[in-house]
Amino acid sequence: MTDAPLQTVTNAARLLKAFLTREESLGVSELSRRLGLGKSAVHRLLTTLAAEGLVEQDLHTGGYRLGLVVFELGEAVRVHMDLHAAAGSVLAHLREETGESTQVGMLDGHDVVYVDRLESSHALRLFTETGRRVPVHCTSSGKVLMAFAPEPVRERYLATATLARHTPHTLTDPGELRRALATVRARGWADAVDEREIGVASLAAPIRNAHGVVVAAIGIGAPVSRFRAIPRKRLARTIVEAGEAVSRRLGWSEEAPVLEKES
Amino acid sequence: MTDAPLQTVTNAARLLKAFLTREESLGVSELSRRLGLGKSAVHRLLTTLAAEGLVEQDLHTGGYRLGLVVFELGEAVRVHMDLHAAAGSVLAHLREETGESTQVGMLDGHDVVYVDRLESSHALRLFTETGRRVPVHCTSSGKVLMAFAPEPVRERYLATATLARHTPHTLTDPGELRRALATVRARGWADAVDEREIGVASLAAPIRNAHGVVVAAIGIGAPVSRFRAIPRKRLARTIVEAGEAVSRRLGWSEEAPVLEKES
DNA sequence: CCAGCCGTTCCGATATACGGAACGACGCTT
DNA sequence: AAGCGTCGTTCCGTATATCGGAACGGCTGG
Structure with a gap:
């Protein structure tokens, strides 16, 4: 290097x-x-x-x-994302339950890359696309991934990333974002309302691999109008459970977490 | 160059x-x-x-x-395969009608790359994978693509390709393959039985873009046992029609074919 | 505890990849 | 119809970037 x-x-x-x-x-x-x-x-x-x-x-x-x-080559990458296999049916179930567009995203640098998705059946729906790249700081998936990233990665991100303002609600102050991430880490899920684009809301939860490391995030995106109608706590619970379901398929067992030293 | x-x-x-x-x-x-x-x-x-x-x-x-x-990058390529959009529902319809695994393949050098597929619902089924590469000379998709390729491409292929023998039924003689391709071109579809792997049969038809150029092939693959049970002619007709359906979605109109000069 | 493998680093000689300029073809405007 | 602009392509000389070989430290398994 x-x-x-x-x-x-x-x-x-x-x-x-x-x-x-x-x-x-x-x-x-x-x-x-x-x-x-x-x-x-x-x-x-x-x-x-x-x-x-x-x-x-x-x-x-x-x-x-x-x-x-x-x-x-792209397909060869997809194969090694066991996620693709593990998340498939869970995504379908989550879409069925919420009726909204669902996605799985992975962290890459200062961005989130969507590696899988299913679209809402509503006429008014979030348009997502696999292979798309979105910023970390103003998306629920991004916040989840960064909240559970190893501390040095997170601090390096907070120190170097340019937290571009997309809407008046975007978190652009590193300190503010750090506190938000701590909250996410504590409660186990993240949301983002009007932060990337006015009128768009999302909610996401972590996916862990067999070692307990958070490797991806699963979440939904919806128009704020419909989002408000659903009790937030209940929705969060649904999505956290979806994340846990995928994690279990990846070999993670909640009972015997592998302790990771953050060096 | x-x-x-x-x-x-x-x-x-x-x-x-x-x-x-x-x-x-x-x-x-x-x-x-x-x-x-x-x-x-x-x-x-x-x-x-x-x-x-x-x-x-x-x-x-x-x-x-x-x-x-x-x-x-791989996903970016997929987007420009309008095929992905055009073929989706046709593939589903074709699988429903035949009950077998269906694929869309494109020509790349001496190989066929599958860019889309839907698997059979049978327990015994052909395992295909998008992004997979198979030889031209012993697959129905390959024969279709090469049969309708521009003559110089085809002749160059016949002159330079090594027609590896996979089974006793594989066509390994260039002259023999040339005649087979002429037949394919004349009747508008190709089959391959036991040619790549014993027990596997496939049948394919061309997909044309708005200029009338054959850019891909659509086909099915099945165990020979089930394949034999279906009247060949009728199956061929079904698949040719599927190919024409995709072609229409790509902007090709059968009535006013664009004549391509084969320089 | 040593032997063998790993990924990584350093270095000097030479092949190599760069920019700039010129070419033929095409399409649009005048 | 003629001309201008742009396209993709080719050629060339020089500066330098790239390669193989050797050496290093860490790890694992015998």
Whole structure:
């Protein structure tokens, strides 16, 4: 890590990430501008990646897009998320019980990545998408994941993250967020109302692996209007139980928790 | 393309592909051996990719595994497969009608990649997985995709592919396969019985995009025992119709086919 | 307690990847 | 119709980034 990273590989990685904007296809010149690299460099990167199947060229427009190998790799990751198997039926049950969109998210840096979801059957519903990335500090899943993260990770996050204000209700002060996370840790669940987007509410609880470590969060998202109609305590209980159900499937037994030293 | 590919990026790509074996995590030394690179080079590749989130280190074992960013990228690819949206309900309908496992596959080089699937409800069923790769020459989906591929692609495939024998029924002679593909092209569907694995049968039909180009194949897979019980012609008709249904959703209108010149 | 493996770090020689400029093709405007 | 802008692609020389080999400390199992 003290080593200087490989420049070319870093460029290739950033190039791939440029496609996370979900644009259909990107051209050489466009990428050259976004990455601040010469056109020839980008072109060489693209042809190299194309030879490996990571990108492919649109024969009509000349632009490039992500290749099937990337899709394959993504599926390979999904397989190792035992979550995908463990959470499936629990998500369905939770959606049935609450009628709202349900998601499972994992922590990655300063963001939450949704790795599984089921949408509400209501016409007015939260639109989520697997593979989507949302901030930690203004989502219930994010708060859960950060609340139960190892202390050094949490402190490092609080020290370095930019707590962007999305609404007047967003927590933007590190100290305030630290206290909120302590509350989450104590009561075992988190909520977020109007914090990321006005009119959107969510509630989440932790999922633990066989070692008792919190590896993901399960939660629901709903319009604030419907959210208010449900007794908060009761809803929280439902979701915490859903999280425990998934945890049990991952091999965690509540009775004999494995003590983790936070070094 | 006449350019020499970027060595480091090629190495990085091959490194990522090493994880396609679906092993939980791989170590530096192991990868060094498989890729034929120095340990230090592999280590630098890994730390670089880790900094970008494409891989992550297992803190317990020290090994590395694919990171969440790869999952994100994979999901970004899925979005642009309009197939995923177009084929969903058709797949469900097809499974309901036939009771068997159904899949949608796309061509990538000498392989077929399954991008969508629904499993049979029978206890004895074909196990498929999205992101899986199977050979072209011994699968019904593969034959469909290659039969309708542009002629130069097909001829290049027949000239360069190694038609590995999986069973006594596998077509391993290029000339024989060429004739089989001509038949597929003429009648509009393909089957494969005992060709990849004894006891497994499949039948597939093409899916066309708005330009009339065959971009994917839809099909079913079943144990030969059940397969025999269904009248072949009738089953083929069902699947061809399913393919046409997906094609229509992709914007293809049968009445006004766009003529493609095969340069 | 030692032997062998692991992941990590350092270093010097050389191959390599970068930016800049030029090319042919395409599409839009004038 | 002609011209201008942009596209993706190719070529080239130089600066430097990348590779393999060797050495290190930690861990595990014999």
